Amino acid sequence: MHTRNxxxxxxxxxxxxxxxxxxxSPQPGSEHYGLGWSLSASDIAPKRVxxxxxxSSYQAQQTIVPESGYAVAVMLNSFTTTFEHAYAISDGIIRLTEGQAPTVKTPxxxxxxxxxxxxxxxxxxxGIRGILFGKKWSDRRRHYSALRYYLRLxxxxxxxxxxxWLLFIVPELQDNSTTILDVFRLWPALAILLFVIFLCAVSITGTRMYHRIRGGISQ
Incomplete structure (x- = not known):
């Protein structure tokens, strides 16, 4: 319909x-947006809408070039927060229809x-180093009061x-359809980093508390 007027x-x-x-057409107060469509910059010819x-796990892009009659729809079962792959794919296909080579950018x-x-x-x-040296860390602060010791944690x-809170509580909040898997899909590399930080922090804290309690009992 859009390519057939x-x-x-x-x-x-x-x-x-x-x-x-x-x-x-651009709407009042917004030169780059029409009715449900974003409009290409003035330096891009022919015009694209x-x-x-x-x-968190899907991305879609639809691009129409009214002058040429070409339209491209891209749907991906993934989403990358640091780059719009659907837009890049759509742009590359449109460039091919115009006889140009797709732009290859730095990854x-x-x-x-x-x-x-x-x-x-x-x-x-x-984190592993902190766990292995947990006893030594605790022994150096054996003379600390309980309050001062635990403040260091x-x-x-x-x-x-x-x-x-982010990984386990937010997905369980009322009327929130987000799951832990969605948090992971949003940015896998960052999710793994956060999980490793969480795991290391829990392990180090547990190790230091264990040696503090054990040291107090042995005395």
Whole structure:
């Protein structure tokens, strides 16, 4: 219909050309948005109209080029917060219809995920070190009062509370359809990092509390 000036494939007119044109026209106070459509920048020719949507595990992009009559719809069963893959695929296909080569850009999302992965390994290593040296850490602070000792655990308790709230409490809130799996799908690399931080914080805190209690009993 959009590529036939409002006429369906069967020949039935569903929208007038003027109404279709209005939907592609900038609205008052917003030069880049029509009626349900976002409009391409003025330096892009021919003009494109597009609409997109995304959830934690899905992404869709529809692009129409009224002048050429081409339209592209892309649906993905994934969503990457750091890059709109559906838009990039749609843009590449439109460029092919115009006789151009698709733009190949630096894989920023891959670089970001790789960096997050390295940070995850670094934090896991520091977490294991903290667990192994838990007894030594506790022995050095054996003379601390209980209050002072447990206050020193706050740096580990903060990520336990924050990440635990995000991963386990938010998905269970009333009228919230988000699940733990959705949190993971939203950004797997970051979700793994947060889970590792949470696990390390719980383990380090538990180890230090264990040695504190055990040391008090042995005395």
């Amino acid at each position: 409002g006429v369906s494939a069967s020949g039935e007119r569903l929208l007038s050309e003027s109404l279709l044109g209005d939907s592609y 597009q609409h997109s949507g995304a959830l 920023i999302p891959t670089i970001i995920d790789f960096s997050v992965g390295l940070l995850t390994l670094l934090y896991a290593g520091l 706050i740096p580990q308790i903060i990520p336990i509370a924050g990440i635990g």
